[in-house]
Amino acid sequence: MTGPRQSELLAREAVRLAPGASEESALGRRVFVEGSGSVLTDLDGDQYIDLAAGTLTQSLGHCHPEVVAALTEQAGRLWNVHDFATADRAELCELLARLLPEQLDTYGFFSTGAEVVEAALRAVQAVADPGRNRIGALRHGFHGKTQGARMLVHWDIGNQAHAGNSILGYSPYCYRCPLELEYPSCGVRCASLVRRHITEKSNVSALVFEPVLGAAGVIVPPPGYWEQIADSARQNGVMLVADEVLTGGGRTGTFLASERFGVQPDLVALSKGMASGFPFAVLAGRAEVLRHPRAAGAGSTASTYANNPLGIAAAKATLQVVARDTLIENVRTLGALLDDRLAELKSRFEVLGDVRGLGLLHGLEFVRSRESREPAPEIARAVYLAALDLGLRTSLGGHIIRLAPPFTIDRALLEEGIALLGRALEQVTEAGR
Ligand SMILES: Cc1ncc(COP(=O)(O)O)c(C=O)c1O
Structure with a gap:
């Protein structure tokens, strides 16, 4: 949920701000005030693991010293x-x-x-x-x-x-x-x-x-x-x-x-x-x-x-x-971990039609059923929002969620982020039953 201070600020700027922002920020409705490494903090003090690395820009995380x-x-x-x-x-x-x-x-x-x-x-x-x-x-x-x-x-x-x-x-x-x-x-x-x-x-x-x-x-x-x-x-x-x-x-x-x-x-x-x-x-x-x-x-x-x-x-x-810091080696090692964990999620959740990627760049394709492969943007949106509420930021576009963590992310934090994504998937798929 968007906290009270953020809600107030968003309402104020909406009076003047031209619409047309990305789907993820229009839907996510957060006001971020600080980024440090792989973690973002919003105006109401809540924190998020940023598995979207800014706009896939923060290879070194936020505000590398x-x-x-x-x-x-x-x-x-x-x-x-x-x-x-x-x-x-x-x-x-x-x-x-x-x-x-x-x-x-x-x-x-x-x-x-x-x-x-x-x-x-x-x-x-x-x-x-x-x-x-x-x-x-x-x-x-x-x-x-x-x-x-x-x-x-x-x-x-x-x-x-x-x-x-x-x-x-x-x-x-x-x-x-x-x-x-x-x-x-x-x-x-x-x-x-x-x-x-x-x-x-x-x-x-x-x-x-x-x-x-x-x-x-x-x-x-x-x-x-x-x-x-x-x-x-x-x-x-x-x-x-x-x-x-x-x-x-x-x-x-x-x-x-x-x-x-x-x-x-x-x-x-x-x-x-x-x-x-x-x-x-x-x-x-x-x-x-x-x-x-x-x-x-x-x-x-x-x-x-x-x-x-x-x-x-x-x-x-x-x-x-x-x-x-030979960070591209980290990308390969952490990328293999991300690949394994996402394969596990795919085996648990039917709504994940396809999961694919290379290194620290992965895409999750949401479908209404594995058989029809019909794109399910409403499920992707619900998972994106549930993850955000749990403290995980991902990158949303249509029926796709992309994950692109900083190269410097701590292994335990990456595991925690993927676990939060799993919880978001549980919440959405259980709610849909
Ligand atoms: C492959 C590719 N080319 C070009 C662009 C455009 O970059 P910009 O948004 O900085 O103009 C993007 C943006 O996401 C991109 O992914």
């Missing part, structure tokens, strides 16, 4: 000098070069996921051969809400879709296979159709993809999917643009999710895992693309907040801790 120190120090020195070099930028570039695959050796810095996706689209359009004027995207991909990013969104995710000049390919959504096939007897037919429709067309310059599709409910491709598509793209001169805004930075157990699938992208967009929730994004690319004379003209990476010194300081501090 080293990031706070770096930001505080920078805030006292310098906030904005357009995109002039600052003392930390060279070091951030060197750090990224150590963390990213070798071919991604050139970097541009921006503020948001959508902004970096747009920057990637601009680079693609600048270097594409004449006649290659279309871009491939996958159904169930999400890339942001600016016009270019929306052009790549081909499914009903509220007001974001705006299919434009992009070509659609099948995503590897085995639980709801659009071809009504079963893995592995399907022979990963969805990938052969992407190959045919996108990578073998002479007018397509690039395929923009999420290696693991996050917003659609953590869709993890089966073996063979990316191998087939990546090889074909390479042979047919189609650039690979990985949107790792959500997965990048270690969340799936490697710095890039693309690495898990052996995909070597030409460009990668990163954001959420970069700067501990401070608005910041990175475009990483091959030098042939980002240093190409047509992509590298004056101003091509500039904007008011691009290269912001505060973002750079927060990113440098965040990534230094990720590297120094």
Whole structure:
């Protein structure tokens, strides 16, 4: 239940505040006043284990002391000098070069996921051969809400879709296979159709993809999917643009999710895992693309907040801790635990149609019955709210709940969070009997 002080404040702001907030905050109705590690506190003093890590941004948890120190120090020195070099930028570039695959050796810095996706689209359009004027995207991909990013969104995710000049390919959504096939007897037919429709067309310059599709409910491709598509793209001169805004930075157990699938992208967009929730994004690319004379003209990476010194300081501090404390190993170890515990929940609760994930990124798909697989957003909402009342924050969207804990979460706290989710599921399913 939303406490009295929060209720009063929410009523006050509702008089003036434009509606349209995310489903999870509109429904959750909480006013958070503090975050420390994996725990949030609300205005009435109640605490929550945050298994959504902010907006999947808090890889180091909330207010990591080293990031706070770096930001505080920078805030006292310098906030904005357009995109002039600052003392930390060279070091951030060197750090990224150590963390990213070798071919991604050139970097541009921006503020948001959508902004970096747009920057990637601009680079693609600048270097594409004449006649290659279309871009491939996958159904169930999400890339942001600016016009270019929306052009790549081909499914009903509220007001974001705006299919434009992009070509659609099948995503590897085995639980709801659009071809009504079963893995592995399907022979990963969805990938052969992407190959045919996108990578073998002479007018397509690039395929923009999420290696693991996050917003659609953590869709993890089966073996063979990316191998087939990546090889074909390479042979047919189609650039690979990985949107790792959500997965990048270690969340799936490697710095890039693309690495898990052996995909070597030409460009990668990163954001959420970069700067501990401070608005910041990175475009990483091959030098042939980002240093190409047509992509590298004056101003091509500039904007008011691009290269912001505060973002750079927060990113440098965040990534230094990720590297120094070998946190991506934690992601793999804790991810295996999360996987086991969620499999147990799935065996207990029929409303969990599918549970899947990689590393510390998991999706729970709620259904009315296992047989019909009919999506059950009302059950997902009820579980989300019951969990919140018990002191657990998750990430809700439609009939999906996502779990993405901080990489630094204590094992016992993660166990406690999953136990609370189990209790929420019990409450909702017993109430429905
Ligand atoms: C894969 C992916 N790309 C792009 C975006 C857009 O990022 P932003 O909301 O920072 O514009 C998101 C946001 O969730 C995302 O998950």
